[in-house]
Amino acid sequence: MIAVIIIIVILVVLGIIFAGIYNSLVGRRNQVDNAWSQIDVQLKRRHDLIPNLVEAVKDYMSYEQETLTKVTAARAAAINAGNQGPQAQAQAENMLTESLKSLFAVVENYPDLKANQNVLSLQEELTATENKISFARQFYNDSVLTYNNKIQMFPSNVIAGMFNFTARQFFEAPEGDREVPKVDLR
Amino acid sequence: MYEQIRSNRRASWLLMGFVVALLAALGFAIGAAVIGGPRGGIGLLGVFGIAAIAWSVLGYYSGDKMVLAVSGAHQVTHENEPQLFNVVEEMTIAAGLPNVPAVYVIEEPAPNAFATGRDPQHSSIAVTRGMMQMLDREELQGVVAHEMSHIRNYDIRFATLVGILVGMIALVADFFLRFSFFGGFGRRRGGDSSGNAGAIMLVVALVLAILAPLAAYSVQFAISRRREYLADASGVELTRNPLGLARALSDIAGDPQPLRHANRATAHLYIANPLKKRKTKEVSGVFDTHPPIQKRIGILLEMAHVGPEALVPGRRAAAVAAGDSTAAAGPSRASGAPSRAAGPLPHEPPPPPAAPPAPLA
Numbered sequence: 006m007i008a009v010i011i012i013i014v015i016l017v018v019l020g021i022i023f024a025g026i027y028n029s030l031v032g033r034r035n036q037v038d039n040a041w042s043q044i045d046v047q048l049k050r051r052h053d054l055i056p057n058l059v060e061a062v063k064d065y066m067s068y069e070q071e072t073l074t075k076v077t078a079a080r081a082a083a084i085n086a087g088n089q090g091p092q093a094q095a096q097a098e099n100m101l102t103e104s105l106k107s108l109f110a111v112v113e114n115y116p117d118l119k120a121n122q123n124v125l126s127l128q129e130e131l132t133a134t135e136n137k138i139s140f141a142r143q144f145y146n147d148s149v150l151t152y153n154n155k156i157q158m159f160p161s162n163v164i165a166g167m168f169n170f171t172a173r174q175f176f177e178a179p180e181g182d183r184e185v186p187k188v189d190l191r
Numbered sequence: 192m193y194e195q196i197r198s199n200r201r202a203s204w205l206l207m208g209f210v211v212a213l214l215a216a217l218g219f220a221i222g223a224a225v226i227g228g229p230r231g232g233i234g235l236l237g238v239f240g241i242a243a244i245a246w247s248v249l250g251y252y253s254g255d256k257m258v259l260a261v262s263g264a265h266q267v268t269h270e271n272e273p274q275l276f277n278v279v280e281e282m283t284i285a286a287g288l289p290n291v292p293a294v295y296v297i298e299e300p301a302p303n304a305f306a307t308g309r310d311p312q313h314s315s316i317a318v319t320r321g322m323m324q325m326l327d328r329e330e331l332q333g334v335v336a337h338e339m340s341h342i343r344n345y346d347i348r349f350a351t352l353v354g355i356l357v358g359m360i361a362l363v364a365d366f367f368l369r370f371s372f373f374g375g376f377g378r379r380r381g382g383d384s385s386g387n388a389g390a391i392m393l394v395v396a397l398v399l400a401i402l403a404p405l406a407a408y409s410v411q412f413a414i415s416r417r418r419e420y421l422a423d424a425s426g427v428e429l430t431r432n433p434l435g436l437a438r439a440l441s442d443i444a445g446d447p448q449p450l451r452h453a454n455r456a457t458a459h460l461y462i463a464n465p466l467k468k469r470k471t472k473e474v475s476g477v478f479d480t481h482p483p484i485q486k487r488i489g490i491l492l493e494m495a496h497v498g499p500e501a502l503v504p505g506r507r508a509a510a511v512a513a514g515d516s517t518a519a520a521g522p523s524r525a526s527g528a529p530s531r532a533a534g535p536l537p538h539e540p541p542p543p544p545a546a547p548p549a550p551l552a
Contacts (some may be wrong), residue, residue, distance in 0.1 A: 036287070043284055126273060132328075133277030140285035143431070148287070 026161050030170055033152040037173055040145035041091075044176065047137040048083070048098060054134060055080045055105075058127045062108075065118050069111050072104075079104040091174045098138075105131065142176045149173045195421070199345035203352055206410070207247040210356040213403055214243040214363065220396035221367055232392070243359075250355035255307040255315055255347075258354055258460065262305070263452040264295035264317040272296065275323060278331050279316055282339040285429040292316050292342060301448040302326070305460040306338035307351045314342045319450065326439050333436030336426035337462055344425070346418050350460050353415075357407040358456030364400040408455075415459035416482045423487055427494060434501060437491035441502045444484045 059073055066073065079101040086097035109128065112118050119125075153172045156165035215236050222235025250257070269276040276294055283291045288311045295317035297303075302322040308314030316338045318331075326334065341347050427433045443463045453465035459480040492499060 040287065047284075129273055129277065133274075133281060136277075136281045136332075137284050140281050140429075144285060144287045 023164065026164050027168065030155060030161060030165055030168075033148070033155055034170065037145070037148045037152050040141065040148045043141040044138060044145055047134055047141050048087075048094075051101070051131065051134045051138065052080055052084055054127065054131055058108075058124075058131065061121070061123050061127055062112065062118060065115055065121075066111065072108050072111050076101075076104045076108050091176055095176050102135065105135075146175050149175055195344040195346075199349045203251075203345075203349045206349065206352055206356065207251075209410075210360065210407070211240060211243040211247060213360065213406070215240040217363065217367075217396070217399050217403055220392055220399050224390075224393035224396045239363075246359055247352075247356065250352055250359075251309060251348075254351040254355040255309065255313065258305075258307045258351055258457055259295055259315060259317060261452070261454070261457060262297055262317060263299070264297045264315075267294050267296050272323070274328065275318060275331070278328065278335050279339075281332065282335045282429055285336070286339045286343050288339070288343060292339075294318075296320060296323070297450075297452060299450055299452060300324075301450040301465065302443050302446050303450050303453070303461045303463060303465050304334050304338055305457075305462065306341045306347050307460060308342065308347045309351070310345060310348060311342050314347055316342075321446070321448070322443075325442055325446070329432065329435040330439035330442065332430055333426065333432065333439045334462060336429040337422045337436060338426075339429060340422040340425035341418070344421075346422065350415065350418070353411050354456045354460060357404075357411050358454075360407045361404045361456065364404045367396070367400045411459050412480055415480050419462075419482055419487065420490070423491060424494075427491065433491040433494035434497065437488050437495065438502050440484055440488050440491070444488070 055076060059077060063073055079097070083094075083097040083101045086094045112124070112128070155161050156170045156172060218239025219232040219236040222238075223229060223232030267275065272294070275296070279294050280291050290312060292306070292308070292311075292314040293316070295315055297317055297319040299319045300321040302319055302325045304316065304318040304322055306314060306316045316335065318334070322334065323331065341350070423436060426436055430436070440463065450461070450465035453461060455466070458464060458466050461481075463484055464481040488499075488502070492501065495501070
C-alpha cells in the first residue's frame with residue numbers, strides 16, 4: 006500500500022517536472038519567434054522609409070546619383086532576400102545598412118540638406134529604425150542563446166529531443182565587424 | 192530578473208499589509224484618545240482600516256495616474272516628440288516588453304525622469320523638458336533604458352505604491368498632529384473611559400503619529416537606493432553602452448535646479464534626487480532616496496573601462512548653440528560596451544561619430 010503511494014507520488018512529481026520543462030521550452034521557442042517577427046517589422050519599416058528619403062534628397066544631390074542608386078538597389082535586394090532564411094536576409098540587410106551609412110555621410114556635405122526639416126525628420130526616423138533593428142536583433146540573439154542552451158543542456162535536452170525542438174540560427178553581424186584576425190602559427 | 196520580479200510582487204503585498212496595519216493602529220490610538228475608550232478606538236480602527244484598504248486598492252490601480260498628475264506631466268505622441276518616442280520604442284524592443292509605455296513630458300528645466308505603473312502592460316515614462324534639451328540621443332537612451340529596467344522588473348509597482356501610501360501616512364499623521372496641537376479635541380465625550388486611560392492613549396497616538404511617517408520614510412529610502420544601482424546595471428544591459436548613462440548622470444549632477452513638481456512622496460521615483468541638497472558626499476545617509484550620483488557614475492565608467500575624462504558634459508547643448516542640429520540626431524550607440532559572445536553588436540563600426548574623443552589611457 007505504502008509502496009504504491011510512493012510510486013504514485015514519484016510519478017506525479019516527475020510528470021509535473023516534465024510538464025514544466027516542456028512548457029518552458031515552448032515559451033522560449035515562442036519568444037524566439039516573436040523576437041524574429043520584431044526584427045521583420047522593423048526591416049519592413051526601413052524598406053518603406055527609404056523611397057521617401059531618396060525622394061527628399063535626390064533634387065539636392067544630382068552629383069551623387071551613384072550613392073542613391075546603390076541605396077535603391079540594396080533595398081530591392083533586401084526585399085528579395087526576405088524569404089531566404091535569416092542568413093541571406095542578414096547579409097542583404099547589412100548591405101543596405103552600409104549603403105545608407107554612406108548616403109548619410111554624403112548628406113553631411115550639403116548644408117541645404119542638413120537644414121531641411123523633412124530630411125532631418127526622415128533621418129531621425131531612419132536612425133531610430135536602425136537602432137530598433139539592432140536592438141531587436143540583440144533581443145533575438147539573446148533569446149536564441151537561452152533557447153539553444155535549453156535544448157542542448159541536460160535534462161531539458163531529453164524532452165527537446167522527444168518533441169523535435171531544433172536549434173535556431175543567430176542573426177549575424179556584418180562580416181567586417183566580426184572578422185577574426187588570422188594567426189599564422191608557422 | 193525573475194527573482195526581482197517575484198520579490199517586488201511580494202514586497203508590494205507586504206507593504207500594503209503593513210500600511211493597513213499601521214493605519215489601523217493609528218486609528219485605534221487616535222480613536223481611543225479622542226472619542227474615548229476602547230469602543231471609540233475600535234470604531235476609528237474600522238474607519239481607518241477600511242480607508243487604508245480602499246486607498247491601497249486605488250493606489251494599486253491608479254497610483255500611476257496620481258503620480259503623473261502630481262508631477263505635472265502631460266502625455267505626448269510620436270507626432271509631438273518623435274525622438275523621445277523613438278528612443279522609448281527602441282528600449283521597449285531591447286527589453287522585449289510586450290507594449291510601448293505611455294510617454295509623458297514634464298515642462299520643467301531641471302533634468303530628471305521617472306517611470307511608474309503597475310506592470311509592463313500598464314506603465315508610463317515621464318521625462319522633463321530640461322532633460323530632453325540637455326541630453327543627446329545616446330544619453331537619453333541611457334536614461335530611458337534605466338527607466339525601462341524599472342518597468343521590466345516591476346520596481347514601478349512597488350515604488351508607486353510606496354509613494355502613494357507613504358504620502359497618505361504622512362498626510363494622516365500630519366493632520367492629526369496639527370489638529371491636536373491646536374487643541375481641537377473635545378476629549379472624553381463618551382464618558383466610559385477614565386481620564387487617565389484617555390491621556391495615555393493620547394500619548395500613544397501622538398507617538399505613533401510621529402513614528403509612523405518616519406517608519407514609512409525609512410522603508411522608502413532603504414528600498415530605493417539599491418534599486419537605482421540595479422536599474423543602472425540592467426539599463427546598460429539593454430543599451431550595451433555604459434558611457435551614455437554615465438554622461439547623462441554627470442550632466443544631471445552638474446545641474447543645480449531642483450524639480451518644482453517633485454515632493455517627498457514621489458522623490459524616490461526619479462532617476463536622480465529631484466530635491467537636490469547638492470551635498471557631494473561619498474556615503475549615503477539613512478534619509479537619502481538615492482545613492483551618491485558620483486558613485487553611480489564611477490561604477491558605469493568602470494563598466495566602460497574608461498576614466499572620468501570620457502565625460503564630456505552638455506554636448507548636445509553645445510551643439511545646439513553652435514547651430515549643428517545633426518549632432519543631436521546622429522547615430523547613437525557607441526562602442527565600448529562589452530558585447531556578449533552570442534549577441535554580436537550590430538552594424539555600428541567601432542567609433543561612431545557620436546562618440547566622445549575618448550582620451551583614455
